[in-house]
Amino acid sequence: MSTTFVVSPLEQLGSLLGFGLTAVGGLKLERAVRETSLRHDGGLLMALRRAKQSYVPGFLFAGAADHGSLDEELHAVATAPSRVVARQMGRFLESVRAVRGPETAELRKITTALEAGERAFAQRIARELGRFWSASVSARWNSVRQAAEGDIRHRAAAIAEHGLAATLNSLHPALTYDSGTLRIQDPRTLQVRETSRITLCPAPLATTWLLRTDPWGEDGTHLTYPVSSGRSGIRPAVDPAASDSLGQVIGQARFLLLSDLDRPRITIG
Structure with missing residues (x-):
């Protein structure tokens, strides 16, 4: 799976408006x-x-x-x-x-x-x-953007230290990743198609996760998560030298491309 972090005004609006699947009672x-x-x-x-x-x-x-x-x-x-x-x-x-x-x-x-x-x-x-x-x-956009960028820097450092799976597990208490499958624990039983591309949007204004999918494959899968919900132990402080080195490998933290997760599936249930 390729995974991209983005800081986007439209994605922030989408999370605030609830455009996607979200937790029961989450809005x-x-x-x-x-x-x-x-x-x-x-x-x-x-x-x-x-x-x-x-x-x-x-x-x-x-x-x-x-x-x-x-x-x-x-x-x-x-x-x-x-x-x-x-x-x-x-x-x-x-x-x-x-x-x-x-x-x-x-x-x-x-x-x-x-x-x-x-x-x-x-x-x-x-x-x-x-x-x-x-x-x-x-x-509020300046503070929202800064908080989202800071979260991405933390996630980039966490990926380097703990690996991508642990970092995905840290996005929200309802989210778990294991053996190529991202699962969202929710009272509903829903299945979302297999995907090879996911866009992650840290959202300081969100109160819970929000998932937007496209069964026809035109838009990919987009997962919004609240910035404040990271699990302890997965968000280390960023060492400037390590951050610069990491950026040379995977690009700028605010547009982070990660690859090679061998076709995961995303399910809700």
């Missing part, structure tokens, strides 16, 4: 998120958030990149190819209807917005993400 910001949305015209974004099941359209995060700017990431959302938006939104609507039935208020809002065209739909989502960012994250 603690529901009221605050809803009120922020109502004050800042985020109706379509909130309809997507309330309707989503296990699948989240990948175009929402296609621009997320390590140390990308918010403007660059939102531009990638707004200019997502219409064929990609149409294909992914079709999958999203199908997954919602399979669970919640053909008619809900959220589905009506989403389908009405899609009638204006995929480009207009993507642009509206980008605008609403930008407004939500300004209202809820912008003032």
Whole structure:
């Protein structure tokens, strides 16, 4: 498996909005998120958030990149190819209807917005993400980014000292890794497809893990974890010389590429 750590404004927004599978009862910001949305015209974004099941359209995060700017990431959302938006939104609507039935208020809002065209739909989502960012994250971004970068530096040093498996085990108490399998302990019994690529996002604003997967293989697997949940003994202090040496081998800590984990599976259950 190749594993990449990223610090991305869009990934932080995704964790705050709960775009993905998360722990039962894990979202603690529901009221605050809803009120922020109502004050800042985020109706379509909130309809997507309330309707989503296990699948989240990948175009929402296609621009997320390590140390990308918010403007660059939102531009990638707004200019997502219409064929990609149409294909992914079709999958999203199908997954919602399979669970919640053909008619809900959220589905009506989403389908009405899609009638204006995929480009207009993507642009509206980008605008609403930008407004939500300004209202809820912008003032805290510098401290959020610094905390995420610091966590990645700790993880890089932990990998060098303890190995990748021990470091993955340290991301959250619900996460365990052994023999090529990353397991998330949760009251539900869910299976997520085998994957060879995972993106890890340390999220200082998150209260628990969040997993975003794509059964069609367009978006890979993204795992967000709260920065404060590392297990003791796995986060050593970073020696500057060792950090520089490690960086020469695996690249900058804030965009860390790790390889060769022999096709793990990710399961929840």
